[in-house]
Amino acid sequence: MENFIVSARKYRPATFETVVGQQHITGTLKNAIKNNQLAQAFLFCGPRGVGKTTCARILAKTINCTNPTAEMEACGQCDNCQSFQNGHSFNVHELDAASNNSVDDIRSLIEQVRIPPQAGKYKIYIIDEVHMLSQSAFNAFLKTLEEPPSYAIFILATTEKHKILPTILSRCQIFDFNRIQVEDISSHLATIAQRENIAFESDGLHIIAQKADGGLRDALSMFDQIASYANKNITYKAVIDNLNILDYDYFFKLTSFLTAAEVSQTLLLFDEILNNGFDGNNFINGLATHFRNLLVGKDAATIKLLEVSENIKQKYLDQCRQTELSFLLTALNLANTCDLNYKNSKNQRLQVELALIKMCHIRSVVHLAQQPLSTSNTATDQDQDKKKTSLSKVEDEKPKIEQSSVIEPVPQKNTSVTEQQPVIPTSISLEEKPKETPKVAAIPSATSISINIPKANPASTLIPSLNDLERVANGEDDGKPKTVTGEAREPFSxxxxxxxxxxxxxxxxxxxxxxxxxxxxxxxxxxxxxxxxxxxxxxxxxxxxxxxxxxxxxxxxxxxxxxxxxxxxxxxVERKLENRLYGNREKYEYLVNKNPKLEDLRRRFNLDINP
Structure with a gap:
């Protein structure tokens, strides 16, 4: 136990080449050293655990190395390298600004800057968590940072660049560190596992890399934890058990239940997940991520966005072929809505169960919405032919109509006569006509027409909404007209x-x-x-x-x-407002314009106008 060192310290990079996932930073720094174009101050920014302080130490060691390699790496053998590695270098000073953030600490550092290096070419000052410095400390540091001695180099590191004064930022070369990719972390963990003689499954290391969220230090901490938990045998099962992560198999099984509309199996599986100690909000977020992965797996151009291991990626590709795009988009929308409403809901479990039930009915609702639309197009073409035939008959009968009795016509759906009336879904007799209907000459009784108007199908004019699944599934309707159609062209005044x-x-x-x-x-x-x-x-x-x-x-x-x-x-347009009289002077001038004698009266009695 006395000799144990955590992996984050034991395998901390000592050269630019061993830095993981920051090639754009290390390449720039090596070129600057090679061309002797080192800046006076560097600012390393980025999330935690991505290598900011590590790169600062490697830079400090390399620029004082007396025998650098051809690739501008520190040799590790010279006196400067040895003293740095042993922690006895007088040319490298580290300051933790989180605990030394007062103006006195900065003044003490400035006093040290005045002393030139005794061995080596440069004196390097590494200030970690520089955003924690106070306002007065920043102001005291400005002049020295702008015009330091030729032998002084400052390397500032921070996770919150927005908290640093713009005057500090303008005096530094800024390097933004990226989150480390999942594949880079996974391969690095595999290398360490081989060195430590730890058995592992690539799927398990991949889960650790995803959970680390781009931070290599977090990944190494979880790696040590799981290696102890599993007795140096890191398996996929050990990782998801120790890190409390939902297994991919749950989501694959749940998606198959949802697409098959098996509501009971879906709810039972969700109950099993809750009984295993998982939170409903984490579950719905994980399900949304699963749908997202299925969505990007449908296009060959976006498959690279699947940040999973090869075995899991193959499962995604197999399931996305069996899942429709309409289902995935609708399910993603329902999962996102559930996530937004989860925290405000008093019955959070019901919120998730309701979203799952809606997802089970997505296929049936989409089918119900599309079926009438396909049939209504054919019916519409047939109705158009029937309308043309009936209208031609009416035109032929016009001369005969003028001498007949007067009745009220019954309008047909989508007809193009001069008067368009609302569609009434029943057989209409003459007594049931609206009183406002204009009267025209009717066809004689021998050629009288009886019109039966069928009920309009709501689904033929409007796609059902997923907000009311039960009403759509039962074929019910609220009876309100959904669209207004017609071809009447009646002129109006x-x-x-x-x-x-x-x-x-x-x-x-x-x-x-x-x-x-x-x-x-x-x-x-x-x-x-x-x-x-x-x-x-x-x-x-x-x-x-x-x-x-x-x-x-x-x-x-x-x-x-x-x-x-x-x-x-x-x-x-602009509305023209009348001029309003606010003051006594304006009111008086308004009255004088109407009656000029009012001014003579005021002068005669020597009256004043109150302001």
């Missing part, structure tokens, strides 16, 4: 337009839509052409607000005016 316009405005007022009521009530509509109506608004915001309600407005105008070619446009 401007007075009739104003009458219908005012009627709609009053409907808005009764419905408490005060904002829309105010906008439409401020200006009367303008009839630019027989079918184009101009609406005046005072701002772009009002125009966008009216556009949101434009569908209902146009449907109302088209139905009332019986002209389905009506369209609306917008024009931005």
């Amino acid at each position: 401007y007075d009739r337009l104003l009458e219908v316009w005012n009627k709609y405005v009053q409907i808005l007022k009764a419905a408490d839509k005060i904002n829309l009521f105010t906008i439409l009530n401020n200006f009367a509509p303008i009839l630019l052409s027989p079918v184009l109506i101009e609406i005046s608004v005072e701002s772009k915001t009002q125009e966008q607000f009216v556009q949101q309600e434009s569908v209902e407005l146009m449907n109302f105008l088209r139905n009332e005016l019986q002209n389905f070619a009506i369209d609306i446009t917008f024009k931005q």
